[in-house]
Amino acid sequence: MTQAEQLGTFVARASYDDLSANAREHLKIRILDSLGCAIGALNAGPVRLIRDQIQEFDGAGICTCIGGGRSAPDRVAFYNSALVRYLDFNDSYLAPRETCHPSDNLGAVLAAAEYHDSSGRELLVALAVSYQVQCRLSDAAPVRDKGFDHTTQGSYAVAAGVARALQLDAMRTAHAIAISGAAFNALRVTRTGTLSHWKGLAYANTAFGATHATFLAGRGITGPLEVFEGNKGFMDSIAGRFEIDWLQEDLERVTRTSIKQFNAEIHSQSAIEGLLELRDRHGFHGADVESIEIEIFDVAHKIIGGGEEGEKKSVATKEQADHSLPYLLAVALLDGQLMPEQYLPERLHREDVQKLLQRIDVRPNASYSARFPAEMPCSITVTLKDRRTFKIEKSDYRGFVSRPIDWNGAIHKFKRLAGTRCDSSAIDEITGIIASLEQARVQDLMHTLEKVHVS
Numbered sequence: 001m002t003q004a005e006q007l008g009t010f011v012a013r014a015s016y017d018d019l020s021a022n023a024r025e026h027l028k029i030r031i032l033d034s035l036g037c038a039i040g041a042l043n044a045g046p047v048r049l050i051r052d053q054i055q056e057f058d059g060a061g062i063c064t065c066i067g068g069g070r071s072a073p074d075r076v077a078f079y080n081s082a083l084v085r086y087l088d089f090n091d092s093y094l095a096p097r098e099t100c101h102p103s104d105n106l107g108a109v110l111a112a113a114e115y116h117d118s119s120g121r122e123l124l125v126a127l128a129v130s131y132q133v134q135c136r137l138s139d140a141a142p143v144r145d146k147g148f149d150h151t152t153q154g155s156y157a158v159a160a161g162v163a164r165a166l167q168l169d170a171m172r173t174a175h176a177i178a179i180s181g182a183a184f185n186a187l188r189v190t191r192t193g194t195l196s197h198w199k200g201l202a203y204a205n206t207a208f209g210a211t212h213a214t215f216l217a218g219r220g221i222t223g224p225l226e227v228f229e230g231n232k233g234f235m236d237s238i239a240g241r242f243e244i245d246w247l248q249e250d251l252e253r254v255t256r257t258s259i260k261q262f263n264a265e266i267h268s269q270s271a272i273e274g275l276l277e278l279r280d281r282h283g284f285h286g287a288d289v290e291s292i293e294i295e296i297f298d299v300a301h302k303i304i305g306g307g308e309e310g311e312k313k314s315v316a317t318k319e320q321a322d323h324s325l326p327y328l329l330a331v332a333l334l335d336g337q338l339m340p341e342q343y344l345p346e347r348l349h350r351e352d353v354q355k356l357l358q359r360i361d362v363r364p365n366a367s368y369s370a371r372f373p374a375e376m377p378c379s380i381t382v383t384l385k386d387r388r389t390f391k392i393e394k395s396d397y398r399g400f401v402s403r404p405i406d407w408n409g410a411i412h413k414f415k416r417l418a419g420t421r422c423d424s425s426a427i428d429e430i431t432g433i434i435a436s437l438e439q440a441r442v443q444d445l446m447h448t449l450e451k452v453h454v455s
Helices: 003-013 021-040 045-057 073-086 102-115 120-140 151-165 170-183 198-219 234-239 266-282 298-304 325-335 351-357 366-371 407-418 424-435 442-450
Strands: 093-095 098-100 289-296 360-364 378-384 389-394
Touching (some): 003 120, 003 151, 003 170, 021 120, 021 407, 021 424, 045 198, 073 102, 073 198, 093 120, 098 120, 098 151, 102 120, 102 151, 102 198, 102 442, 120 151, 120 442, 151 198, 170 198, 266 289, 266 298, 266 325, 266 378, 266 389, 289 325, 298 360, 298 366, 325 351, 360 366, 407 424
Parallel strands (some): 289 360
Antiparallel strands (some): 093 098, 378 389
């Protein structure tokens, strides 16, 4: 069999019984976490533009948009994926040379599962499949250093999860994977230099395209089954040679993903927690600070610290702010938190944060780099204007694999994000359905999400 055929067999064979109790619990926590992120993003500017386009093109489809409205499965996959991703508050998976957000697959899997009238058990399996495929490709076939975006591996993950939700057979699943993998190879420029809306929408576009491709494969459209190993295929053109025995894979990779404590890029989480711990321990404020020096692992320095993906002290938009470690630390220190309101234009343009971020310097540390991704190490040195100096070293944060958030922690975050758009009865209904997903149908969940208020 080709690699695509092996993968198609793995996807088609996957079952609820393959999931450990731990994996099932992790999946439910991530569904709740992702939906909280989605509801929290309902009023974001780019999301409104997407909703307007969906309603103009096709406002009477069969699948449900979170917050109301209906459309075709592929368009709903785009819209709901954009909601999950836009705040940059959803989960992450850290591989040595690639970072991804596996919950980016939820919007597409939900759309396909609703279309197919799937049970909650089937939703858990399909989502677990997409997590496994994306995380394992991030492990074995990183593409960031080649100039490609992590959404490239996502094309295979979306197709796999959607195919499983639609219960396609192994061969049609393989063709869905082949079409998607050949078609959606995205450039890393999306996340370098001056960042745009596309940073938060790139995976939604992959979800749209791969969902569309999978429905085509379900009708019998074929794709290049040698997409991985063939002449000019993924290995030959982008990733290089790698080996994954898909027939031996399990569905446990979800248990190695991390949930964000702060509304900020994943590699910043331990540094933000550390700075706030220093602040609380010693009682200083942003106005007291002369300088802050951060030593951190090289991936964080490259992506958000001013390394190879561009300088990070010119911050004028939400997209630039949530990928600037100086901004993230400055605003967290000033406000004592980092939530969606820290990205409002009136907040990020204020003089206090713009001045403080200029006094924050980020350097890579080779010993910390060697400990990543098993840890997220950093050290923070704060020098006050009165010349006092405080220092802290961190290896992880609350929400990291080593300190996971439990169901109660997930409910707390969900209420914080969704509480302005859901009353207590709606929150209880959503959390109750997810907690007992095995006894529910996906359409029950989507009916509840349809009623969430959009201002």
